Amino acid sequence: MPFFAARSAQTTLLCPKCQEKLEIARTCHEVFMRCKKCGQTYPLQDYIGQADEAMERFLENVYCDRI
Numbered sequence: 001m002p003f004f005a006a007r008s009a010q011t012t013l014l015c016p017k018c019q020e021k022l023e024i025a026r027t028c029h030e031v032f033m034r035c036k037k038c039g040q041t042y043p044l045q046d047y048i049g050q051a052d053e054a055m056e057r058f059l060e061n062v063y064c065d066r067i
């Protein structure tokens with residue numbers, strides 16, 4: 001499976017609803033933040049300013065996939 005890098009990664013940012021740690025996740029077309037506990041998703045734009053190391057690494061992989 002050479003095509004996909006990881007599709008989600010654990011971050012240190014907290015869900016504003018339940019304080020659980022958010023994941024960064026992607027579909028084919030977009031990247032977003034997701035809470036595994038309450039199922040809420042949040043736009044990446046709201047968190048990009050606070051990006052931690054896990055997010056930065058994840059985003060590097062996402063951008064590598066782009067043509």
Ligand SMILES: [Zn+2]
Nearest residue numbers: 015018035038
């Ligand atoms: Zn939550």
